[in-house]
Amino acid sequence: MTDVAFSPGTLVTARGREWMVLAGSTADTLRVRPISGSEEDQTLIYLPLEPQGVREARFPLPDQRHLGGHDAALLLRDALLLSMRRGAGPFRSFGQISVEPRAYQLVPLLMALKLEPVRLLIADDVGVGKTIEAALILREMLDRGDIERSVVLCPPHLVEQWVTELEGHFNLQAVAVTASSAKRLERAIPPGVSLFQVHPHTVVSLDYIKSQERRANFLHHCPDFVIVDEAHACVGNGQGHHQRYNLLRGLADDADRHLVLLTATPHSGDDTAFYRLLGLLDRSFEGLQAATENKKERERLRERLGSHFVQRRRVDIAEWQESGLFPKRETRELTYKFTGEWEAFFNAVLDYCAEIVAGDENNAAAQRLNFWGTLALLRCAASSPMAAVLALRTRAGEELSPDERGELLDRLFDGDADSLVEDDVEPPAATDDPALTALAAQAEKLAGQAGDPKLKVVSDHVVELLNDKDHAYHPVIFCRYITTAHYLGKHLKRRLPDATVEVITGELPAEEREARVAKLGDVEGHRVLVATDCLSEGINLQDHFDAVIHYDLSWNPTRHEQREGRVDRFGQTSPTVRATLMYGSNNPVDGAVLEVILRKAERIRKELGVPVPIPDEGHSLTQALLKGVLLRRKDAQTPMPTKQLALFEEGWATAEEKAKANRTIFAQRRLRPEDVLPEWNKSLAAIGGRDAVKRFTDRALTRFGAGLEDMRHGFKAPTASLPEEVRERLDAEGLTGTLRIDFRYPAPPPCRAVQRSHPLVAVLAETLLERSLNSVADPNSPSVLGRVGCWVSDAVTKRTTLALLRLRHQLVIRRGRRDSTLLVEEATGLAWAGQSGQLLRGSEVMALLNAPPLADVPPHVREREAAKALALLGERANELEAFAKERANALLDDHLRVRAAAYHDEKAETRARSAQVEALPRPDVIGVFVLLPKVG
Structure with a gap:
């Protein structure tokens, strides 16, 4: 057993090859990867069992025999950049993600890095990208060594979406923990061990984990x-x-726990709930509600809250000067009119409901249940004859608990967003009233015949929409009830034989819903999706639909x-x-809801840029409004409920003023584009941006005997002609x-977005780098890139020797009494120009x-210049070492700058300085190239 301590970044020789030691090694066990290999080639070396021992090694210098031209040099540089997974620059995580975030999405990340612990409420508008923003924070803190485990808590219908996002875009394998999966997961672990100890990253259903016995x-x-x-x-x-709330309060009471809260509607009209939400960040923020008189205290709390709360509307994103982030939303209203038998049926339903509302009120409970039944019948009859049939066949139970009554009321008024998946079931309307028998017969007759005005x-x-002359749209049609969705889908399939029509409702499990959406999205021609509100949250539809x-x-x-936000969003x-909003022109209930609720809300949304919740806690005002509409149906002399209408107007005005005030008080104003964009540009320079990815992919495929084929939208990348080794690695990633x-x-459908860490780019970059750095590789192979070269370039005016470098640094972070050592790698360059050997550094060199x-x-000149360049490397070894230390200091500055506390105190200063960076000796020289100036 060797007594040498091998720290991360050290090069060692073992088992007949060279390895790089990675973080996570111990005194007995080394975690390593081949110096010419990829992250997937990691392995463990148990030192006591190594017969030949393990000793320190040196990176092999370029060989003069492996000559290459400019194309090989450019490809080698890009392969080096794009293979980096532990990149330098201000952020550790960008080499691990397969999505290129927008600069404005870095604001929550920079805010989080300035907090200890992280307590952040991200309340950006629908579709701005809160999932990406939160996952960026998670990935960055993992790669900085600040955390080791994570959990996402979300409503049940969002669990699979989070698992997919974390794996597909952030290279995190998270386990779904739901009522259906928990027992299976627990059976696979020893008794007494928590699955949250076994699985470092989980996505957990709030409804599963909230119960008292699981919560503890x-x-x-x-x-x-x-x-x-x-x-x-x-x-x-x-x-x-x-x-x-009890669950989250328990989590927040741990002073060391990092907590990131996401919502597009932080203030849902309930002041107490809003301040309880803020109190999860810090209990003192609940005091904002009571500190109305003490202006000094209120301002102090607001100032502190500004470091923990970010809320931006789409119009706020405009200052980031990124065009085309969001589409233009064109709205339209369509009216339909019930005629003939449909009009007769709906009027009969209205008359029946009006009789119920005007009936005897001696039995309050029975009257309430009957009124709820009338609302259910009204909604179903307006939706479709099939929904009316099912409602009329379903009996409402009279023995309802207070919670069940509240849930029923929320469902009727579309108020409970937590149960969207189950919410599309037709509510019960039937009672013992024989008058409903005739209505049921009418509904069944209509359900089986043609001529439905709403359908037409x-x-x-x-x-x-499908045949729009400027743009063929792909629409999603949202229905309230399952039977209506199937009724509409059946009709559209007959009407549109050349289109693919799919129906998705809450009857299907989450995985099946996602699979059907994906399958429909692959359709090349016209596609139409009919869905219930089970898809208004949880599955993003912007890749495949635009109406x-x-x-x-x-x-x-x-x-x-919520519905429109599925397509009108980032991506x-x-x-x-x-x-398009549809309503019945001769449906008085639609008219009342449209005028008093929906149009008011839309006006405020357009003015403020964010939706404002309906000011009707408990739905009492809406119930009074609908009763008034039905009573007028019964008796035209009955006045509208003017008191309730006045209260609605007052409520809307109050809600609007509160929303304006909250925007003024709580909107994120600390970080501006000029604060963020320099960090963003540094990160792109360190890891390679979109142009580098495109150039590299095209040239690399060509080297392997394939190439990109331009299409009207995107490119075709054939894999069949690639070498078997490359095909096998791509096949393992599902790319065939x-x-x-x-x-x-985002990429235009049906293309896949390819970013720097996409498997296609990663496999090509790692394979080229492996083959080129392998000392026994065939130098005549087109996939082996020459590491030495010489050519004439107008980028220089003096003879310039350029060294393409991989620097390795150790970043040591102290948390409490424990130090974490991370390996950080950087692709950069150093050059010597002219007789004096003027030094050129970093991005200036890479750009040459x-x-x-x-x-x-x-050939003889190229060989002579190559020999002189390799000799120069030995003569200037001290300058290579000095440059590595210089870059280590710059890396430390970057690290400390983005971690600088939002507000300063002794703890923040100590935390900011609890890091150090050390450059490892002997930078890896990947290639050396001589650029000669044009003569004459």
Whole structure:
């Protein structure tokens, strides 16, 4: 056993090859990867069992026999850049992610890095990218060594989406923990061990973990980093909210736990719930509610809150000067009119409901249940004859608990966003009243015949969208109930034989819903999706659809915004999206809801840029409004409920003023583009941006005997002709056949977005680098890049010798009494110009390789210059070492700058300085090239 301590970044020789020691090694066991290998080639070396021992090694210098031209040098540089997974620059994580975040999405990350512990509420608008923002924080803190485990808490219908996002975009394998998966996971671990100890990253259903018996165990074993999605649903007074709040309160009471809260609606109209949400960041923030008189204290709390709360509307993103981030939303209203038998049926339903509302009120409980039944019948009858049939066949139970009544009421008024998946089931309307028998017969007759006026209007509109002369749209049609969705889907399949029509409802499990959306998205021609609100949250539809039709009017404006937000969001490639609202022109209930609720909400949303929740806690005002509408149906002399209408107006005005005030008080104003963009540009320079990825992929495929083929949208990348080794590695990543790709993010369908850490780029870069750094590789192979070269370039005016370098640094971070040592790698360059050997550094050197050669040089000149360049490396070894130390100091400055505390105190200063960077000796010389100036 060797007595040498091998720290991360050290090169060692063992088993007949050279390795780089990685973080995570111990005194007995080394975690290593081959110096010419990829991250996937990592292995463990147990030192006591190594017969030949392990000794320190040196990186092999370029061999003069491995000559190459400019194309090989450029490809070698890009392969080196794009193979970096532990890159330098201000951020550790960018080499590990396969999505290129926008600069504005770095604001929450920079805010988080300045906090200890991280307590952050991200309340950006729908579709801005809160998932990306939160996952960036998680990935960065992992790669900085600040945390080791994480958990995402979210509503059940979002669990699979989070698992997919973390794995697909952030290279994190998270385990889903739900009511259906928990027992299976627990069976695979020893008794007494928590699954949160076994699985470092989990995505957990809030509804599963909130119960008292599970909560205590979870709080005991919970990871040190927690993301809570839809956090506003955990602090109100609705069904199950108190259990969720108790869970989050227990998490927040651990002073060392990192907590990131996500919501697009931080203030849902309930002041108490809003301040409870803020109190999860710091209990003192709850004092904002009471500190109305003490202006000094209120301002102090607001100032502190500004470091923990970021909320931006889409208009706020404009200052980042990134065009085309979001599409233009074009809205339209379509009316349909019930005629003939449909009009007769709906009027009969209205008359029946009016009789119920005007009936005897001696039995309050029975009257309430009957009124709820009338609302259910009204909604279903307006939706479709099939929904009416099912409602009329379903009997409502009279023995309802207070919680069950509240849940029923929330469902009727579209108020409970927590149960969207189960919310599309038709509510019960039937009682013992024989008058309903005739209505049921009418509904069943209508359900089986043609001529539905509502169907005709939507069908004509879908045809119009599919055949739009400027842009053929792909619409999503949202229905309120399952039977309506199937009823509409069946009709559209007959009407649109050349289109692919799919129906997705809450009947399907989450995995099946996602699979059907993905399959429909692969359709080349016209595609139409009919769905219930089970898809208004949880599955992003912007990749495949760009129009939304509200077939059924919702009674909650937030529900409309949720639906439209599935397509009108970050990642939508269409420049415009359509949103169409349908309602019945002779449906007085639609008219009342439209005028008093929806249009008011839309006006405020357009003015403020964010949706404002309906000011009707408990739905009492809406109930009074609808009763008034029905009573007028019964008796035209009955006045509208003017008191309730006045209260609605007053409520909307108050809600608008609160929203304006909150925007003024809480909107993120600390970090501006000028604060963030320099860090963003440094990161891109360190790891390679979109242009480098595209150039490299095209040239690398060509080297391997393939190439990119331009398409109208994106490119084709054939893999069949690639070497077997490359095909096998791509196949392991699920990449086979001819790939449709694009280098923009997001990519226009049906292309896949390819970023720097996409498997295609990673495999090509690592393979080229492995073959080129292998000392026994065939130098005549086109996939072995020459590490030495010489050509004439107009990028220089003096003879310039350029060394392409890989620097290795140890970043040591102290947390409490424990030090974490991380390996950081950097691709850069150093050059010597002219007789005096003027030093050129970093990006200036790397850019010299961009200029195409003016001419090649004769073989004897190339060989002579190569020999002189290799000799120069030995003579200037001290300057290479000095440059490595210089870069280590710059890396430390970057690290400390982004960690500088948002507000300064003794603890913050100590934390900011608890890091050091040490350059490892003998930088790796990947290539050396001589650039000669043009003569004459």
